[in-house]
Amino acid sequence: MSNHGPSLKTYVAVFVALLLLTMVTYSAAFMDFGSHRLNVVVALGIAVVKATLVVLFFMHVKYNERLVSVFVVAGFAWLALLIVGTLHDYWTRGWLGQ
Amino acid sequence: MSEHAAAAHPRLQHHFDSLEQQKDASVLGMWTFMVTEIMFFGGLFLVYAVYRVMYPESFAVASRELDIPLGLINTIVLIGSSFTMAMGVRSAAFGRRRGAALWLVLTALLGLVFLGVKVGEYQHKFEHHLVPGEGRFAPDHIPAEHHRGAEAYFSLYFAMTGLHATHMIIGIPILLVLAVSAYRGRFSRSYSTPVEMFGLYWHFVDIIWIFLFPLLYLIDPSRHH
Numbered sequence: 001m002s003n004h005g006p007s008l009k010t011y012v013a014v015f016v017a018l019l020l021l022t023m024v025t026y027s028a029a030f031m032d033f034g035s036h037r038l039n040v041v042v043a044l045g046i047a048v049v050k051a052t053l054v055v056l057f058f059m060h061v062k063y064n065e066r067l068v069s070v071f072v073v074a075g076f077a078w079l080a081l082l083i084v085g086t087l088h089d090y091w092t093r094g095w096l097g098q
Numbered sequence: 099m100s101e102h103a104a105a106a107h108p109r110l111q112h113h114f115d116s117l118e119q120q121k122d123a124s125v126l127g128m129w130t131f132m133v134t135e136i137m138f139f140g141g142l143f144l145v146y147a148v149y150r151v152m153y154p155e156s157f158a159v160a161s162r163e164l165d166i167p168l169g170l171i172n173t174i175v176l177i178g179s180s181f182t183m184a185m186g187v188r189s190a191a192f193g194r195r196r197g198a199a200l201w202l203v204l205t206a207l208l209g210l211v212f213l214g215v216k217v218g219e220y221q222h223k224f225e226h227h228l229v230p231g232e233g234r235f236a237p238d239h240i241p242a243e244h245h246r247g248a249e250a251y252f253s254l255y256f257a258m259t260g261l262h263a264t265h266m267i268i269g270i271p272i273l274l275v276l277a278v279s280a281y282r283g284r285f286s287r288s289y290s291t292p293v294e295m296f297g298l299y300w301h302f303v304d305i306i307w308i309f310l311f312p313l314l315y316l317i318d319p320s321r322h323h
Contacts, residue, residue, distance in 0.1 A: 005188060008188070011188070015178075022174060026170055026316070029319060030319055032319065036319055043316060044312070046312075050308045055301075059297070064125055071126065071130065071133060072133075082144055086147070
């Protein structure tokens with residue numbers, strides 16, 4: 001039972017990757033991508049990669065049963081639906097909230 | 099595993115067939131709780147998204163009041179605490195008493211460092227009249243036309259970092275209780291579920307911060323630092 005988790009090497013590798021990605025987030029925040037909107041996309045993209053690393057390795061989801069993955073994906077998918085659905089409205093109807 | 103051997107384990111509850119089944123149930127139950135936590139914080143992230151779409155410039159201007167180096171240090175501290183937490187779970191799963199206790203105490207200490215930095219940041223905001231509220235919100239450096247959006251920004255700043263910090267304040271005493279349990283030899287190769295379940299909670303708190311750092315601190319690309 002105790003051998004289900006990742007190896008020590010994997011833990012250290014994930015830790016280093018998270019630190020490097022933090023520095024990338026920091027540097028990318030001040031880069032000129034042509035549009036400020038792209039900075040948001042890059043920042044959120046990196047955050048999603050970092051969160052995925054934490055979920056898969058630190059939280060052992062990669063090593064758990066499939067059913068756990070279904071719960072995790074369902075949770076985040078519903079959150080995405082909530083945010084995308086609402087923003088869809090705010091973006092396409094300029095008079096909202098004015 | 100024979101029924102006899104399984105029944106002999108003191109941690110096995112009578113309604114489970116085996117320790118493995120019992121642990122799988124705990125993992126799924128804990129993840130169910132984590133999904134409710136996703137929705138709990140998710141509501142705040144949604145409100146943030148809506149207000150940022152409504153007041154993009156005001157959010158950028160307001161974010162200049164935050165100290166990026168402090169936010170960066172806290173991000174590194176929290177990722178560090180996630181690593182020590184993972185090591186604590188691993189040590190407990192190998193039945194290492196002292197190792198598990200040490201990693202868990204280290205995790206609590208890093209949590210306290212994070213909260214200490216946060217206290218300093220909050221204090222700065224109170225001193226500079228950046229706390230939302232009637233007659234209280236009076237920032238010196240933010241132009242009047244941005245006050246409305248900036249106040250929304252700081253409402254969200256305090257709500258999101260406050261809820262996040264509350265989770266850590268709840269987590270640290272639990273970490274210390276687990277460290278004592280580990281030191282007393284409560285966890286072994288066959289049973290370390292409490293440490294592993296708490297690990298899920300602590301890592302989740304780390305994930306929230308991974309999103310809060312760029313969304314609150316790194317909004318303004320033109321900012322000189």
